[in-house]
Amino acid sequence: MSLFRQLMLAVALSTLLSFIGSAVVSLLSARHYLEQQLILKNEDNATALALLISQQSKDPVTIELYVASLFDSGHYELIQVTNPLGKTIVERQTPPDSGGAPVWFTRLLPINPTPGRAQISDGWKQYGTINLRSQSRFAYRELWSGASSMGGWLLLAGAFSAWLGAMIIGRLRRPLGRVVDQAKAICERRFSTIEEPKVPELKQLAFAMNTMVGRLKAMFDEEAARLEAVRREVNYDSVSGFANRMFFSSQLSELLKSEEKAQTGSLIMLRIIDLGGINSRLGRLDTDRFLKAFCKAIETVATTQPEHLTGRLNGSDFALALPGLEDAEALANELHALINQETSHFSDGVPVVRIGFGDYQQGMEPGPLYGMVDSALAEAEASGENKPRRAHATGDAKRPASSVQWAEQLGRAIENGWIKLVGLPVIGFGEKKMLHQESPLRMRFLEEGEWVTAGLFLPMATRLKMTSELDFAATELAMKQLASQPDGGDLAVNLSGESLQSESFRKKMRELLHDHTALCRRLWLEVSEASVFANIDAFRAFRQDLMAFDCHLGIEHFGREFSRIGVLHDLGLHYLKVDGSFINDIDSQTGNQAFLEGLCQIAHNIGLLVIAEGVKRPEELATLPRLGFDGATGPAIPRN
Amino acid sequence: MFAIAATTFFSLAQAINFDAEKLLKTITLRFGAQSTQKFHDWQKLVADTRAISNNDQKLQRVNEFFNRRTQFMEDMEAWKQSDYWATPMETLGHGKGDCEDFAIAKYFTLLAANMDVAQLRLIYVKAKLGGPASDITQAHMVLAYYSSPDAEPQILDNLIADIRPASRRPDLTPVFSFNSQGIWAGVSASGSSKSTGTSSLSRWQDLLNRARTEGFE
Numbered sequence: 001m002s003l004f005r006q007l008m009l010a011v012a013l014s015t016l017l018s019f020i021g022s023a024v025v026s027l028l029s030a031r032h033y034l035e036q037q038l039i040l041k042n043e044d045n046a047t048a049l050a051l052l053i054s055q056q057s058k059d060p061v062t063i064e065l066y067v068a069s070l071f072d073s074g075h076y077e078l079i080q081v082t083n084p085l086g087k088t089i090v091e092r093q094t095p096p097d098s099g100g101a102p103v104w105f106t107r108l109l110p111i112n113p114t115p116g117r118a119q120i121s122d123g124w125k126q127y128g129t130i131n132l133r134s135q136s137r138f139a140y141r142e143l144w145s146g147a148s149s150m151g152g153w154l155l156l157a158g159a160f161s162a163w164l165g166a167m168i169i170g171r172l173r174r175p176l177g178r179v180v181d182q183a184k185a186i187c188e189r190r191f192s193t194i195e196e197p198k199v200p201e202l203k204q205l206a207f208a209m210n211t212m213v214g215r216l217k218a219m220f221d222e223e224a225a226r227l228e229a230v231r232r233e234v235n236y237d238s239v240s241g242f243a244n245r246m247f248f249s250s251q252l253s254e255l256l257k258s259e260e261k262a263q264t265g266s267l268i269m270l271r272i273i274d275l276g277g278i279n280s281r282l283g284r285l286d287t288d289r290f291l292k293a294f295c296k297a298i299e300t301v302a303t304t305q306p307e308h309l310t311g312r313l314n315g316s317d318f319a320l321a322l323p324g325l326e327d328a329e330a331l332a333n334e335l336h337a338l339i340n341q342e343t344s345h346f347s348d349g350v351p352v353v354r355i356g357f358g359d360y361q362q363g364m365e366p367g368p369l370y371g372m373v374d375s376a377l378a379e380a381e382a383s384g385e386n387k388p389r390r391a392h393a394t395g396d397a398k399r400p401a402s403s404v405q406w407a408e409q410l411g412r413a414i415e416n417g418w419i420k421l422v423g424l425p426v427i428g429f430g431e432k433k434m435l436h437q438e439s440p441l442r443m444r445f446l447e448e449g450e451w452v453t454a455g456l457f458l459p460m461a462t463r464l465k466m467t468s469e470l471d472f473a474a475t476e477l478a479m480k481q482l483a484s485q486p487d488g489g490d491l492a493v494n495l496s497g498e499s500l501q502s503e504s505f506r507k508k509m510r511e512l513l514h515d516h517t518a519l520c521r522r523l524w525l526e527v528s529e530a531s532v533f534a535n536i537d538a539f540r541a542f543r544q545d546l547m548a549f550d551c552h553l554g555i556e557h558f559g560r561e562f563s564r565i566g567v568l569h570d571l572g573l574h575y576l577k578v579d580g581s582f583i584n585d586i587d588s589q590t591g592n593q594a595f596l597e598g599l600c601q602i603a604h605n606i607g608l609l610v611i612a613e614g615v616k617r618p619e620e621l622a623t624l625p626r627l628g629f630d631g632a633t634g635p636a637i638p639r640n
Numbered sequence: 641m642f643a644i645a646a647t648t649f650f651s652l653a654q655a656i657n658f659d660a661e662k663l664l665k666t667i668t669l670r671f672g673a674q675s676t677q678k679f680h681d682w683q684k685l686v687a688d689t690r691a692i693s694n695n696d697q698k699l700q701r702v703n704e705f706f707n708r709r710t711q712f713m714e715d716m717e718a719w720k721q722s723d724y725w726a727t728p729m730e731t732l733g734h735g736k737g738d739c740e741d742f743a744i745a746k747y748f749t750l751l752a753a754n755m756d757v758a759q760l761r762l763i764y765v766k767a768k769l770g771g772p773a774s775d776i777t778q779a780h781m782v783l784a785y786y787s788s789p790d791a792e793p794q795i796l797d798n799l800i801a802d803i804r805p806a807s808r809r810p811d812l813t814p815v816f817s818f819n820s821q822g823i824w825a826g827v828s829a830s831g832s833s834k835s836t837g838t839s840s841l842s843r844w845q846d847l848l849n850r851a852r853t854e855g856f857e
Contacts, residue, residue: 043842051816084758084789119761121817124793124806126761126786 003176004169011165019154027147031109034139042116045070046132049079050118053130058122064090078115078133084126099137101144109143111136175202182209189607190572191216220602221566227598228563234591237312239288240295248311250584252321253366254614255309258580259440259453260494260528261362262307266328268320268335268357268388269373270298271381273350275316282346290346294318294353297342301335307530324459328357332388354380358391362455406460409445414473418444420451421477426492426611426633429625435611436490436524438633439481441474458496467496468505475512475525482519492524494556497531500538506545513549524552526577533561543571556613562599569606576603580614580634586627587619593627600628656751662855663729671733678709678732682749689753696794696803699785702749703796703803710745711736712798725847729854740781742798747783747819748851759786761817767799772810782812820848 001009053066063081071079071092081089098106115133119126175197182194186209193210196203235247243251255261272278272294279287295318302308302320309321320335322328332355339353346352356376360369376391383389413419421439428435442451461467471493478491499505513520525546532539532555546553554575555568559582578599582592600610615621615634624632660683667675685705689698713736715724726734726741728748737745743762751757760783767780784793784806793806800809 043845047818047842054816084786117821119817119819121761121763121814124784124814126789126817 004173007169007172008165011169012162015158015161015165019158023147023150023154026150027109027143030146031111031143034143035111035113038111038113038134038136038139039116041134042113042132043118044116045076045134046116046118046130049132050120050130053081053120054122054127058120058127060089067092075135075138076132077135078131080131081120081128082131083128089128094135097135097137097140099139099141099144101140105144105147106140109147111139111143172199172202175199175206179206179209182206182213185570185572186213188572190570191606192570217566217569220569220606223598223602224563224565227595227602230591230598231559231562231595234589234595239291240310240312240318242295242298242318243309243311245311245313246589247581248309248313248319248321249366251309251311251581252319252369253584254580255321255323256360256362256364256366256369258362258614259455260458261455262324262459263362263455264326264359265321265323266325266331266357266359267369267373268322268328268332268355269313269370269377270318270320270335270339271354271377272316272318273352273354273381278346278352286346290343293342293346294339297338298335301331301338305331326359328359329388329390332357336388351386355388356380356391357388403460403464406457407464407466410443410457410461410464410466410470413443413445414469416447418447418449419470419473419477421474421481421491421493423491423639424633425637425639426631427637428631430630434489435609435631436492436522438492438494439474439478440494441470441477454494462496462498465498468499468502471495471499472505472508472512475509475523478523479512479516479519482522483516490522490524490552492526492552492554495525495527497527497535497538500527500531500535500542506542509542510545510548513546513551517549520549520551524554524575526554526556526575528557529555529559529561529579530557533564533567536567540571543573554609554611559599565602573608575609575611575630577611577613577633578629580612583612583614583620583624583634584616585620586612587617587623593623596629597627604628656748656757657857658752659855659857666854667729667733670730675733678735679729681705682732686749686752689749695755695759695785695787698750698753698755699794699796699803702746702753703801705749706731706742706745707798707801709735710742710798712738712742714738723843725843727847727851727854728856739798743781743783743796744847746796748856750783751820752856757819757821758789760784761786761793761819763817764815766813766815768811774811780812784817818844820844 049066049070053063056062056066067079067081067090070076076092076094077096078091078093080091080093083089113134113136115131117132118130120128120130178194178197179202182192185192191213193213194206196206196210235243237244242248252267255265275287278290282290295312298310298318298320302310302322305322305325307323309319311319311321313319322331325331336353336355340347340351343352354377356373356379358369358373358376372391376389380387380389420442422442423437423439426435426438427433440454442453443457444451458467458470461470474493475495478493482488482491513523527539543553552574554573554577556577557579558576559579576599578596582596586592586596603610609630610628611631611633612620612624612629613633615624615632615636617636621632621636664676664679667679671678682705685701689701692698692701710731715721715738718724718734718736718738718741719726725744726737728745731737731741731745740762747760747762750760763782763784765780765782767778768774769776769778780797780799782795782797784795785803786793794803795806795809795812796803797812799811806812806814
């Protein structure tokens with residue numbers, strides 16, 4: 001029985017007992033009082049009658065008349081005159097009457113006054129004895145009406161005290177409910193604090209829980225900060241804060257392979273002219289300041305582009321990858337101008353930078369791409385021209401259709417169901433050998449057309465704000481697939497952050513999940529890290545929506561915004577997929593090994609599964625379990 | 641519940657018992673150590689009278705005991721109250737009393753000596769002082785004994801020391817008679833109750849109550 005129910009019961013019982021107790025006591029005392037009054041009345045009337053008869057002539061008719069006239073007043077049950085030998089001379093009797101009170105009541109509270117007795121004398125001689133019993137009807141009627149009105153008041157007061165009790169318990173219930181919710185949230189690995197209630201005991205409880213949550217948070221943040229430092233040290237250049245060559249290359253090669261990334265983009269390379277000379281001219285301190293101004297200019301321009309990557313390839317070489325940007329000339333010019341402007345203080349008008357840029361398409365290897373842009377840079381250097389240089393494209397540049405055509409094509413494909421999910425296995429290292437199938441969407445734009453990957457249509461869909469339609473279609477497909485394969489494995493579906501912003505999308509998702517509640521257990525939904533942090537409020541709201549269902553929720557391509565993991569701890573997620581750029585050559589990257597080991601630990605502490613993405617080689621795969629990963633996916637995992 | 645108990649007592653309460661220790665304690669507490677002897681005398685009287693089977697002789701002993709030892713005195717003088725009904729122990733201890741104190745003391749003593757309550761009556765009478773021809777009348781109380789329900793009663797009072805049949809007492813006119821038959825038990829039920837209160841009891845019931853607290857059972 002729940003605590004509240006027990007409290008309620010205790011209140012009800014004690015109220016009932018006290019009311020019944022007081023009712024019984026007052027009824028008993030009322031009965032006693034009435035009985036005493038009847039006894040006195042019996043005595044008095046018997047004495048009065050006896051005195052009267054004693055003074056009169058004793059012929060039977062006279063006596064009968066006296067008795068009858070008293071009896072006929074209606075207030076007597078019995079008036080009897082017996083002679084000294086016990087023989088009845090006159091008797092008047094009516095049966096006892098309950099006066100309208102129910103029989104059970106008169107049995108429960110009987111009123112039995114002793115009859116009045118008095119002696120009748122005739123001169124010196126005894127004439128007889130009077131026995132007189134008053135009618136108890138009036139007493140019963142009084143007692144019954146008293147009991148009924150008391151019952152009424154009891155009900156009224158009982159109802160009032162029940163209401164009062166319910167109010168008090170309600171007052172207790174709210175803060176206690178919050179504490180319980182907090183405890184539940186902790187079980188679901190959401191660590192949130194609550195307002196401390198006013199009730200002292202609950203206040204202590206809430207205080208203890210809040211303190212515990214606070215400690216966990218602090219521990220968490222501390223660990224995250226330490227790991228972030230490791231990550232930065234390993235992957236980033238300390239002066240510029242840009243990715244180092246190793247990490248940049250790794251990110252670039254993800255960019256060139258991932259299905260979800262834009263299929264084309266630009267790579268810009270920058271080289272500082274004569275860094276050694278600048279160093280000897282300015283000194284170490286000013287050279288650092290110069291480099292900072294230089295990098296800030298790059299950062300300023302780069303942040304105007306989504307999903308950009310910045311890197312410092314070596315002392316004087318920098319690189320900027322801009323997925324989705326078709327022609328970087330304008331941006332390169334802007335960059336050139338800004339750098340010259342920002343560093344003029346150090347350079348005295350002498351050009352400080354050469355810039356080369358070029359386009360890429362997915363499928364290119366990082367090496368040739370570097371080579372291509374590098375040669376443009378070399379050309380720029382050689383020519384001495386003070387402006388960015390375009391690299392010669394190697395492949396044939398497929399020109400995409402216009403936005404309007406895209407919108408039509410996407411709409412038609414969804415409408416006709418020209419979409420399908422492919423299955424990329426995600427294996428587990430623990431008891432479960434198969435965690436789920438990642439199910440990226442494929443689409444064709446003609447009835448019998450070629451299936452194209454998300455990288456081709458997703459950037460356009462994002463720009464056209466059509467991701468919610470795609471995401472919903474993909475989830476619907478996944479549900480169908482789950483339903484058709486009752487014994488099949490789980491499926492994971494990618495959602496984009498932009499979709500989560502849409503109220504109608506979330507509503508449709510809720511309805512879809514509600515219609516397939518039993519299947520939710522096998523559905524994994526994931527959103528990329530960049531999307532989550534760009535749409536954190538929408539993501540939170542979506543998380544709330546999913547509370548009612550069993551599905552898993554995770555973040556993919558995780559790792560770059562590791563320092564913000566603190567934001568995630570109270571979301572109650574189920575898993576993280578660590579971005580492939582961290583997994584690249586993990587077997588030899590001891591620095592990233594330390595970072596990932598820490599990441600796994602911290603994630604396990606808040607109950608998250610950790611899955612490695614983009615595993616390419618068996619050696620990489622072999623390293624992962626040791627670091628604490630729970631699963632992996634990528635080209636090294638064979639498709640069945 | 642009370643009522644059932646009361647009916648049970650009703651049939652049993654023919655004679656009155658007493659708790660000698662309690663009575664002694666009551667009397668010495670109120671009237672000092674010299675009353676102890678009076679009590680022992682009374683106790684002996686009761687014991688002796690119990691042993692006698694002849695009712696006339698019982699009456700004789702008890703009548704003599706109180707008429708000889710008790711000095712007649714108006715209530716106002718004896719008890720500083722206009723009409724006070726003294727209990728048997730008060731009359732015995734004080735050694736003073738008016739007509740009803742005599743009658744009551746004899747009544748209780750006879751009951752204690754196993755006399756049947758049905759044979760005894762306390763009677764209000766109109767007494768002509770100084771003989772039947774006198775014009776001076778006074779309210780008076782006597783104790784009457786009926787050898788059988790329809791017999792002529794024997795009268796015990798303090799005006800004339802010896803016991804005479806009613807026909808030989810032309811100076812007395814009976815008005816109303818009563819005894820404790822039925823009441824004694826009835827009073828036991830209500831008498832202990834505080835809620836009723838002594839003031840609402842009749843003089844007779846009040847006396848029965850007080851006798852009970854003194855040690856009569």
